[in-house]
Amino acid sequence: MSSSSGQEQGAAAALAVTAESPVRGVSVTGNIRRLFSHVRVENLAAGLSGGVVSTMVLHPLDLVKVRFAVSDGLELRPKYRGIWHCMKSIWQQEGLRGLYQGVTPNVWGAGASWGLYFFFYNAIKAYVKEGRQTELSPTEHLVSAAQAGAMTLCLTNPIWVTKTRLILQYNSDPSQKLYRGMLDALVKIYRQEGVAGLYRGFVPGLFGTSHGALQFMAYEELKRDYNKYRNLHSDAKLNPLEYITMAALSKIFAVATTYPYQVIRARLQDQHTSYTGAADVIRRTWRNEGPLGFYKGMVPNLIRVTPACCITFLTYEKVSGFLLDQHK
Numbered sequence: 001m002s003s004s005s006g007q008e009q010g011a012a013a014a015l016a017v018t019a020e021s022p023v024r025g026v027s028v029t030g031n032i033r034r035l036f037s038h039v040r041v042e043n044l045a046a047g048l049s050g051g052v053v054s055t056m057v058l059h060p061l062d063l064v065k066v067r068f069a070v071s072d073g074l075e076l077r078p079k080y081r082g083i084w085h086c087m088k089s090i091w092q093q094e095g096l097r098g099l100y101q102g103v104t105p106n107v108w109g110a111g112a113s114w115g116l117y118f119f120f121y122n123a124i125k126a127y128v129k130e131g132r133q134t135e136l137s138p139t140e141h142l143v144s145a146a147q148a149g150a151m152t153l154c155l156t157n158p159i160w161v162t163k164t165r166l167i168l169q170y171n172s173d174p175s176q177k178l179y180r181g182m183l184d185a186l187v188k189i190y191r192q193e194g195v196a197g198l199y200r201g202f203v204p205g206l207f208g209t210s211h212g213a214l215q216f217m218a219y220e221e222l223k224r225d226y227n228k229y230r231n232l233h234s235d236a237k238l239n240p241l242e243y244i245t246m247a248a249l250s251k252i253f254a255v256a257t258t259y260p261y262q263v264i265r266a267r268l269q270d271q272h273t274s275y276t277g278a279a280d281v282i283r284r285t286w287r288n289e290g291p292l293g294f295y296k297g298m299v300p301n302l303i304r305v306t307p308a309c310c311i312t313f314l315t316y317e318k319v320s321g322f323l324l325d326q327h328k
Helices: 003-015 028-036 041-069 083-099 103-129 138-167 182-198 202-229 240-269 278-289 291-295 298-327
Strands: none
Touching: 028 103, 041 083, 041 103, 041 138, 041 240, 041 298, 083 298, 103 138, 103 182, 103 298, 138 182, 138 202, 138 240, 202 240, 240 278, 240 291, 240 298, 278 291
């Protein structure tokens, strides 16, 4: 089998994980069964570990990012002059607890999302590569990561809605807050807004899977090219600094490419303003704030997500390497 034909078949297989496959000629059930034959609990555990560790360390910066993202000039929200002013204001008004507002769903969400993402992504990669000797192409990495992201979002979107709602409770008096915690928020959102409320921001979130797809594609290609440069196997282990460098570069690339969708998604999930949909958010943001409105909060986001990504990927690589070595 040539490299080009192998890549074409791999891409077709990736796109047909949940559909009839003209390449292999097997049923939906057969595709799903073969896909899940490649799942590894080690990938789930390692991804979960990375997500939890990075979230606990860097949650305050995530809170600042979300508050900047929804800051559209309305009087009902606090106004912040910069990252330091925002963190200082929250500290003075609400203390350490204020900086960790919404941390519970963030830990659950990040842990579940990273765990499921690595879980699905590695299974899809193994499925696509089944029976092939050639490496996956950049397109195949992109498609595999996008599919893993969509599957993960279907399971975790309610957690992210809850996190956003908790982060956007500005009142320092607990008795004046609408939600007492993660479970209370989930129950109230479901009772007041139904399932649709728990899946606010889902459509831009699906577009956001392009972020993870671009990041994973860049990460995989950087690792492979670097190992080729060192004349090593493409899956050869790197040292911690090398993993951190690859993770940082891939994250910066993905953020710079896809950030506006995060602003749109956060505004759709915000309980203080009503939008009819993503198109309404785009139209009003453009009219009131111009193109820069779609990049609000990107600086604190970059400051947060770059080290968070480095911590997550390094933790994942080390934990998965340890668990897989123990399994052998």
